[in-house]
Every structure is written in structure tokens, then in C-alpha cells.
Amino acid sequence: MSTTTSNLSLKKPELTDEKHQTIQDLAENFQKLDDVSDRYAASPPTSGNHVVRQRIWNDRPSIGGYAGWICTRSGRAAPKWTGLTSYAIGNYIVPTTDNGHVYECVQAGYSAVLEPTFPVVNGAEVQDTRGATTWSPNKAYNQQDIVFPTVDNGRFYVCTVAGDSGAFEPVWATSNGITTNDGTVVWSSYRIARWREAGNAAMYRPFGKID
Structure with missing residues (x-):
């Protein structure tokens, strides 16, 4: 019957173990060794699940910089939110x-x-539409103002050319990035993320x- 090491709890197969069990124990050992092995990157990770104490070494160390990064809170890594993405x-x-x-x-x-x-x-x-309002006629709009059509179509529209909206609601474009002319305003169409x-x-x- 196999025993384990004190630090990493690696399994030490015995001569009496079956081949299948020995192979399985060795596979688990390799995974544990890989999990604790040094990792190198130019920046902290932005994907995958991570646990406290995991460490990433900086593969581009320089004076004034840092040797690496250490995980202080377990969870999933992800990139930061960016606008109009x-x-x-x-x-x-x-x-x-x-x-x-x-x-x-x-x-x-x-x-x-x-x-x-x-x-x-x-x-x-x-819903990723902060700052959006329902479109209104004869209204001054500035660049990067956001509106919804009066009848929801699952999209928002960003003002790319400032001006005054028309007296009547335009026929809104329904493809991403396509523009809609509205009085002297120009709107770009985007599907709403959630x-x-x-x-x-x-x-x-x-x-x-x-x-």
C-alpha cells in the first residue's frame, strides 16, 4: 500500500501495488508537481482559476519593477472591463x-x-447600458451620448456626430457599427451585452x- 511524502503529499508506490494503481498515483504526483512549479509571465494572469499562494514570476524583471505577483484571493482571473468592446x-x-x-x-x-x-x-x-436614455425628438445630443429606440430592439445607439435629433424617430440600423442619420445627429448601432x-x-x- 502506497504512503505519502510529508510536504506535497506525493504518493510513494509500493512494489506490491498493481500497475494500474501505480500509473494513476504517478499521474497524480506529476500534476501536483506541475501545480506548484514556478510560472513566468510579463504580467498577472487574466484567465483561469487561481488559489491563494500561487505565484507568478516576472519574466521581464527590471530595476524599479517587481520580482513577480502572488495570489492573495482565490477565484477566477479576468481582464478588466472596457467600453465599446x-x-x-x-x-x-x-x-x-x-x-x-x-x-x-x-x-x-x-x-x-x-x-x-x-x-x-x-x-x-x-445590462451594460449605463447612461442610456430613451430617444427624444428635437433634442441636442453630444458625442458619446447613448439612447434606446422608443421601441426596444435589443440595441443601444452611441452619438458619433453631435447635433439635434429630428422631429420624427429615425429607422434605426440593426447591425453593429452601422450608422443612423437623425436630424443633424449620427448614431452608431450596438447590440446590448449583459x-x-x-x-x-x-x-x-x-x-x-x-x-
């Missing part, structure tokens, strides 16, 4: 200001100009300041 279902992001949570895209589309207020309740969802709270976000902090 295309996201697909299953993409993950974290807010630009850390709130401890990660979010999964559950409706493919584009982020808006302003970052949404992300919920912190488990499984809660938010996010769901998806658990803890991994937190990596730098360590080892290089003098």
Missing part, C-alpha cells in the same frame, strides 16, 4: 475598480461608454521590489 457569451471580466467579483457575459454584445454598476449578489445580472455575477475574482499583488 465586443463580448461573446462565456467571456469573463472584472470591474475596473476591484469589488471582489468576476462577471460572465450571458448575452453577447457590446459594452457601453460608461462602466455599469456591477451587482455583488450571487448570480445577479446587469453580465451575470459569477463568483470571486482572483487577486494578484506584486512582490519583491527590485532596487
Whole structure:
């Protein structure tokens, strides 16, 4: 019967073990060794699940920089949210200001100009349309103002040319990036993205300041 090592709990097969069991034990050992092996990157990870104490060594160390980064909070790593960016279902992001949570895209589309207020309740969802208002006639709009059509079509429209809207609502474009003329205003069309709270976000902090 196999025993284990004291530090990594690696299994030490016995001569009496069956071949299948020995191979399985060795495979588990290799995985444990790989999990604790040194990793190198130019920046903290933005994907995958991570646990506290995992460490990434900086593969481009320089004076004034850091030796690497260490995980101080277990969870999923993801890139920060960015505006007017295309996201697909299953993409993950974290807010630009850390709130401890990660979010999964559950409706493919584009982020808006302003970052949404992300919920912190488990499984809660938010539509990425912060700052949007319903279109109005004969109204002055500025660049990057966002509107919805008066009849919902699953899209938002970003003002790319400032001006005054027309007296009558335009026929809205329904393809991403296609423009709609409206009085002296020009709008660009984007499908709405939606996010769901998806658990803890991994937190990596730098360590080892290089003098």
C-alpha cells in the first residue's frame, strides 16, 4: 500500500501495488508537481482559476519593477472591463475598480461608454447600458451620448456626430457599427451585452521590489 511524502503529499508506490494503481498515483504526483512549479509571465494572469499562494514570476524583471505577483484571493482571473468592446457569451471580466467579483457575459454584445454598476449578489445580472436614455425628438445630443429606440430592439445607439435629433424617430440600423442619420445627429448601432455575477475574482499583488 502506497504512503505519502510529508510536504506535497506525493504518493510513494509500493512494489506490491498493481500497475494500474501505480500509473494513476504517478499521474497524480506529476500534476501536483506541475501545480506548484514556478510560472513566468510579463504580467498577472487574466484567465483561469487561481488559489491563494500561487505565484507568478516576472519574466521581464527590471530595476524599479517587481520580482513577480502572488495570489492573495482565490477565484477566477479576468481582464478588466472596457467600453465599446465586443463580448461573446462565456467571456469573463472584472470591474475596473476591484469589488471582489468576476462577471460572465450571458448575452453577447457590446459594452457601453460608461462602466455599469456591477451587482455583488450571487448570480445577479446587469445590462451594460449605463447612461442610456430613451430617444427624444428635437433634442441636442453630444458625442458619446447613448439612447434606446422608443421601441426596444435589443440595441443601444452611441452619438458619433453631435447635433439635434429630428422631429420624427429615425429607422434605426440593426447591425453593429452601422450608422443612423437623425436630424443633424449620427448614431452608431450596438447590440446590448449583459453580465451575470459569477463568483470571486482572483487577486494578484506584486512582490519583491527590485532596487
